[in-house]
Amino acid sequence: MELSISDIIQIIGILASLLTSLIAIIISVITLRQNSKMIEESLRPNIQIYPVYINSIVYIIVKNFGSSQAYIDEISCSHKFTKKEIFGDDLGTDIFERLNGALFSPGYSIKCPLVGYAVTDDLFKFDIKYHTNKKRYSDTFLFNLTINAPFADVYPSSNNTEQCLKNIAKELHDIVKINL
The missing domain is CATH 1.20.5 (Single alpha-helices involved in coiled-coils or other helix-helix interfaces)
Incomplete structure (x- = not known):
């Protein structure tokens, strides 16, 4: 055919x-x-770790920038903290291990204050593992405290109304800065 x-x-x-x-x-x-x-x-959750300097205090901030909650499985820092660095508190040398098992909702943050001049290491390395109900994530953060804050915040003391207003402005500046 x-x-x-x-x-x-x-x-x-x-x-x-x-x-x-x-x-x-x-x-x-x-x-x-x-x-x-x-x-x-x-x-997904997006956990970030970063430093912020305010006056002589260094805040190491752990924040969830994502849009869902995260459970911290493990967080560790290469730096071993001393009492002098953490305002004389006896929290141990790995203060961030206390966050293991913590729940970070979207936008939630932990601020760890350190005495800036007492910190012995400049380089900090953080390893973090966290999960949601469906997936596991891990990340590493490496930063140098002195490079991230090369200029100290210095403000004058107050003896009059004008100086007080300047101090109020400084504090408002610091509030904005800590919310970063």
Whole structure:
């Protein structure tokens, strides 16, 4: 049986339609996977660790910038803290291990104050592991305290109303700075 030209054209049309449909399905699946990853990234917790200097106090801040809660599995710091660095408190040498098991809601932060001039190491390395109900995350943060705050915050003492107003302005500045 011989195929007529009309039959061949119809078969080619069917094959072209089938190929186009398969390509469309493949593109749709790839797009759905990418969208799923983007949605997951936008909804995941995002724990960050960073220092902020205010006067002679260094605050090491652990904050969840993400949009879902995170459970801290493990957090460790390469620096071993001394009593002098943590205002004489006896919290041990790895003060951040107390955060293991903590729940960080979106926007929640912990601020750890340190005596800036008493800190013996400049380089801090933090390793953190945390999870949500569905996925586990880990990250490493490395920062140099002296590079992150090369200039000290110095403010004059007050003896009159004008000086008091300057101190109030300084404190407002510090409040804004600590909320970073």
